[in-house]
Amino acid sequence: MTGTVTPPAPTDAWFGAHLVASADEVPSRLALVATDRSWTYAELDLAIRRTVARLDKFGVRRGDRVVMQGAARPEALVTLFAVTRMGAVLVPVHPQLTAGELAVVCAETAPRAVVADERFLSGRPADGSGRCFRLTWDDLHPGDEGSAPAAEGLDTEAPAGSDVAVIAFTSGTSGHPKGVALTHDNLRWSMVNGLDRLPVGPDDVALVATPLAHVAVLGGLPQYTWARRGTVVLAPRFDPDLFIDLVRDHRITCAFAVPAMAALLTRHPRFAGGDLDTLRWILSGGAPAQTATRDLLHERGIGVVDSYGLTESGAGVTYSALGTADGPAAVAGCPVPHVELLVVDEAGGPTPAGAPGEIWVRGPSVASSYWTADGPRPATDPAGWFHTGDRGRIDAQGRLEVVGRVKDTVITGGENVDPAEVENALISLPGVVEVAVAGAPDAVWGEVVTAFVVAEGDGPSLEDIRAHLDGRLARHKWPRRLSVVPALPRGATGKLQRQRLATLLDD
Template identity: 35%
Template structure:
C-alpha cells in the first residue's frame, strides 16, 4: 500500500460505499464514486500545474465540496493543504501564504476580494477560482475538466505532513501547526471509538471546516466511516433547522452560541429533530438553560477539550455525564493520554492544579519552520505542553481551571490577546493596554480592552475599531473598552489580568 494517508480514503470508499452519498451541497448530491473521480482529476490537475510532493496548496473559502476535494487531492500526490480562515484580514491571510510558501491558492468566488488583496508580495504563483467561469485567472472547474481521471498511487506515509493549520499567535504572528496524515487518521479513530460513529451518519457541517474542530471531529471521521456530510457555507438558524428535517441529520456539532440560537428560533418547536443521535459542543461549557432546551426534546450533549495541536481531540465528555460532571472536559480519548504537572514538570496528585500535558498519535510533531517553538512545546519527549492549567478528579475526568495563554473564545473563534494588544499599541494615544475576555450572553466571551491613554490624549472605542479595521479579523476587535489611569501589575511588572477580570465582574454586578 503506497498511499497510507488521507489521499487514499475516498478512493477506497469508491468501492466500499458504492452508491452511497458522500456530500450534499444545496441541491447538489455527490456520490463516493463521483467524489473519487473529481479528486483524481484535481490531483492530476495539480500535478499538471507543477505541484510536487511537499508543495503547499492553500484554500480560502467556506464549506464547499471544493474544500474537501482539494484536501484529498493534495493527499493523493503528497502535497500539503493549507486551509485559511475567511474571517481574517488581508494582512493575516498574506502572512499564512508567505510563511507556508504556498505556490497555488484556490479561493471561493465569495472570497475573491480577500484573495486579491492578500496575494501581493507573497510567493503565490497561480490562483484558481471556484464557481466563477468568468474569472480572469484560472478556474477550478476548468482545471478539473481538462485533467485525466487516472488514479495515481504515490507513496505517502502517516508521518508525512498533510495540513499546515495556522493558530493565533500568543506573542504576535501565528504559528503553522503541522498535522500529519497519521495525526488526522488517529484523531478520526478516536472519534469513531468514543462517539460510536456509524456508516449511517448524516453530519450537518455548520461550523467552517477551516477550523480543525469541524474538520477533525466531524468531516473526516464521517467520511472515513462512509457516512454523509451535509455542507452549509454559513450558519443560519432557519436553514439549519430545515436541513435537519430534510436530510434526517443524525449528528450536529457547534459552539454554545449556535445551539442557543437554534433553540430560540421560532421554528424550533415545529421542526422534527428526532433523527439526531449526537450533539457535540466545544469552545466552552454548555449553559444550563441551553441544556434544558435540548433535554426537553430528548437530547443530551457530548463535550470535550482539545486544540489545533492535538488534531484536535484530547478529551471527550459523553452525554451520560453531562449533568453529573457538569463543567468537566471529560476523559482522555481512547488513544490519547493526559498528565497534570507542576511548575517543575512533575506529576501532581488528583484534584491538584497544574499544566495539562497531552500525548498520543494525534499530537502534532511541531510547527512549520519554527524549531524554537517546537522545542519549547514538548516535555519528556512527546508530551505536548498545552499552556492550559487544570486538574483531574479521582475518576480521571479533566477540568480546565484557567488559560495560561489568556486565550479568549468568542463564538467558537480563538483570540489571543497579545496580537490585539500589539496592534492597539501602534496608536500614539495609547500608553498601555490589556485585552481580556469578558462574559457575553450570545458569544460566550467578548473582547474587552483596558487602556491607559498617553498623557493629555483621549481614546474611544471608535478610534480603536477604525485603527484595527483591516489589520485584524473583525471578531478580534474589542467590543468594549475601559479607560483607566493605571493597570494592576505584579512586582516584576506583569499585568495582573485576573484582577482586571475580577474588576470587570464587580462592575457588571454593581
C-alpha cells in the same frame, strides 16, 4: 440512508484513504450533500482524482504548500483531499482572512499556489518571484466534469505517514498565529480516537456548519462519518434558521457546533418544534457547552458530547459520554485511548487528584512541530508532551474538567479566580446570551473580576449579577465591573480571544 456496513478504524497511513476505501466498497452510497447538489462516494472520489490532475497540470508537486481559502463549499473539500492525496501540503485559512494576515501565512509557508474565490484574491498580488500563482475555484473545478481527465498515469504514490499533510494556523490567541504541522499519521490517529468514542455509523447524516479551516473538519466529525460510510451535509454558513431547515430536509442525526452556535440554536423560536426531531446529538467543540445550553438540549432530547481538543492535537483528545448531563459544565470527558493526559503543577509534577494545574497531552495524534519560514520548531518538550496552556483537573471518574487558561487566572486581592467558573455560573442568568470574564487592572485590588455580557434587551445590571451569584460563588469571585457588549471577540475558529476583552471596557 440505510445500510449495515461498519468498517473497522482506518489503518492506511495517509489522510483520505478512508474515502478511497469507501469508493471501492460502497460506491453508490451518498457521501456529500451541499446546497442543491450531492455526490456518491464514487463521484466524490472521481472529483478528487480530477482535481489532482489539474493541480499537477498547474505545477503543484509533492511537498509543495497550497494555501486554500477554507470556505464552506464542496470545492474546498475536494481540494483538501486532492492536495493531500498527491503528497502536497494543504494550508487552509479562514475565508475572511485579511490581506495582511494572508501575507503572514504565505511568508511562513512559501506556497506554490493560493486557491480561493475572486473576492478573496482581489488586492492580493501574486508572489513577485513568480513561484506562487493564484487559482480560482473555477480554475480547479471548471464544471466540465464529463470530459475532465482523472489522475491515472500521474505520479500519485501515496504519501508516507510521517509526511506533513496540513499546516493548520491557530487563531492567534497568543498574539501571533502559529502553523501547526499535522502529519498524515497525526490525522489518522485522531480519526482512530474519535471513532472509538463517538457513536457514528453508516446510517448517520452529519451536519457541518463551520469554516473548513477548523480542525474539527480536518480531523473531526465529517472524517469519522466518512470512515463509517455515512453522509455529510455541508452548510454554506451557520444560521439557526438554515441549520434547522437542513436538519429537517436531510434528516440530520448529528452535528458539530461550537458553544456559541449551540446557544443560538436553543434560543431560536423553532427550537421546540418538530423540525429537529431527527437530531440525536451535537458534538460541542472549542469549549464544553455551558450549563444552560446543555440542559435545554437534553430537555429537547438532543444529546451533547462535550470534547476537549486543540489544533495541535488534530481534534479531540477527550470526549464525554453521550447522554450524560450531570457534573460541572466544564467537564469534557475521559481521554481517548491513544492519548496520554497529565495535569501538572508549576514545577511540572503531577497534581494531586482533583487539584487544578496545566493540561499536558502526548500521543500519535499530537503534532510534534510548528512550521516556520526558518524550519520546523518543536511543539512538544523532549519527552513528547505538548504543554497546552489550559488549566484543568481530573475528577473522581477520570474525566477532565477544563477550568480556564493558565494565563487567564484573575488575581484579585491575592485570591485566584478562574474565569470559566464565573462564566458557567452567569450563563443561566435570564437575559444573558453569552458571557466572558476577565480581570481589569485596579489600583486597590490589583485586578477586579469583570463580566462582559452579550444580552437580550438591556441586559442585567451589576446588582442583578451579584444577586444571581449569591449562594453560588464566594463573594471574591463576584464581578465588580460589568460591560454589556454587542458581541464577544472571537478568532477564526470561534474561540474566545480573552486578550481583546480589555478593548471593550468603557473608560
